[in-house]
Amino acid sequence: GAGVSQTPSNKVTEKGKYVELRCDPISGHTALYWYRQSLGQGPEFLIYFQGTGAADDSGLPNDRFFAVRPEGSVSTLKIQRTERGDSAVYLCASSSTTGELFFGEGSRLTVL
């Protein structure tokens, strides 16, 4: 059916607030990735899920960032105490185990 879906498409928040970004992957894709793209840069890996578990969270910049995928499908990226430097486009992508990576349209986060 549809591709990877991300909500919200745009989020403006104030410094210090909490933010959740949601990703709905392609049905049947077991692997789910979060990337962050800052202005003028390529996407940067944050975290990767295989099923429900975080297989690799080595790209999360600090402990303010956390992600979950409780039922092995939808994932939520959570950012606590947002800072201006967190402003970026957050991209979600999914794939079959070793297949092509399919990206969502991204959630643009602006921290004022």
Place this chain on the structure above:
Amino acid sequence: AQRVTQPEKLLSVFKGAPVELKCNYSYSGSPELFWYVQYSRQRLQLLLRHISRESIKGFTADLNKGETSFHLKKPFAQEEDSAMYYCALPQRGGYNKLIFGAGTRLAVHP
């Protein structure tokens, strides 16, 4: 450390001209490399991967291990090729755990 370098932020050509988008990498071992493309108002998508050795939309890319390069080429650019192009390399630990270059914007003028 693994790294992907795309030295040009912008490449501007006329329709019908040849195009070469440069990508250099640092990696110990035999890498797999990818080119991703993002057209205006569309999502990032895979263009081609070196292991499949295919031509997509007239684009090809050859892995040159001696020069550690994976340049993307097309003999005759079309206006619809205008887009952002990203070269990418898997990090250790995951096929789709990618390191991306900063990207090159290709502008094809009529």
